[in-house]
Amino acid sequence: MTNLKNKIIFISGANSGIGKACAEQFAKKGAKLILCSRNIDKLIKVAEKINEKYDTEILTYQLDISDRDKVSIVIDELPKKWQKIYALVNNAGGALGFDKFQDGNIDDWDEMIDSNVKGLLYLSRSIVPLMIKNKNGHVINIGSIAGVAAYPKGAVYCGVKAASKAISDGLRMDTVDTPIRVTNIQPGLVETNFSIVRFHGDKKTAKNVYKGLKALTADDIADIVLYSAQVPSHVQITEVTVTPTAQASGTVVHRK
Numbered sequence: 001m002t003n004l005k006n007k008i009i010f011i012s013g014a015n016s017g018i019g020k021a022c023a024e025q026f027a028k029k030g031a032k033l034i035l036c037s038r039n040i041d042k043l044i045k046v047a048e049k050i051n052e053k054y055d056t057e058i059l060t061y062q063l064d065i066s067d068r069d070k071v072s073i074v075i076d077e078l079p080k081k082w083q084k085i086y087a088l089v090n091n092a093g094g095a096l097g098f099d100k101f102q103d104g105n106i107d108d109w110d111e112m113i114d115s116n117v118k119g120l121l122y123l124s125r126s127i128v129p130l131m132i133k134n135k136n137g138h139v140i141n142i143g144s145i146a147g148v149a150a151y152p153k154g155a156v157y158c159g160v161k162a163a164s165k166a167i168s169d170g171l172r173m174d175t176v177d178t179p180i181r182v183t184n185i186q187p188g189l190v191e192t193n194f195s196i197v198r199f200h201g202d203k204k205t206a207k208n209v210y211k212g213l214k215a216l217t218a219d220d221i222a223d224i225v226l227y228s229a230q231v232p233s234h235v236q237i238t239e240v241t242v243t244p245t246a247q248a249s250g251t252v253v254h255r256k
């Protein structure tokens with residue numbers, strides 16, 4: 001397995017949930033972190049806690065990843081010693097709204113497309129050339145089972161996560177003659193603030209999403225991200241679909 005000590009890991013949406021769990025677990029392995037999020041106050045607190053615990057170097061950026069000019073400025077101006085990015089974890093994104101297509105809120109759609117698709121594209125487009133130059137790199141996208149098969153009231157979220165899968169597959173093909181690896185992780189029900197955001201702050205409805213089953217945790221997903229990043233460099237985990245044992249698909253869930 002690859003030793004992650006001093007490897008540089010770039011994580012978007014690192015201030016909570018899966019992104020934060022990845023940041024903690026990579027830091028535990030001695031990796032250095034570049035973390036970005038729109039909410040810089042929360043991100044700085046996360047970084048300070050990780051630094052206190054694992055004493056590793058961390059760069060933090062307030063960044064809306066759907067702002068392509070800002071993304072390229074941040075990456076272009078990375079200090080030289082931070083340019084050797086070992087892995088990019090495209091985690092920022094998520095779902096907004098749970099409505100029939102015909103009732104969908106178009107602002108929610110725009111935001112989902114901006115963060116899940118444009119953000120992933122802009123960050124990857126800026127960082128992959130650096131990885132190719134360094135002859136080393138790994139793009140790990142946090143997709144979803146929503147991208148494997150659509151479900152009712154999720155057309156647009158399922159669409160953006162299907163984009164994560166298609167972009168991962170296309171990028172993997174375009175970099176096949178380089179050492180770059182591309183992994184798309186496709187989780188099912190993970191209990192984070194995902195559903196609270198999806199339901200625009202309605203905590204009761206959000207809680208019901210995970211009612212009667214043992215959902216995955218952010219750490220369960222971070223474990224898989226870390227494993228993918230640690231396998232020997234000739235091994236490429238192309239995609240991982242992971243659900244709670246009580247979930248068989250986006251629509252088939254057993255609740256007690």
Ligand code: 8X3
Pocket residue numbers: 143144145146187188189190250
């Ligand atoms: C999260 C999984 O099933 O809520 O991406 O769409 S699901």
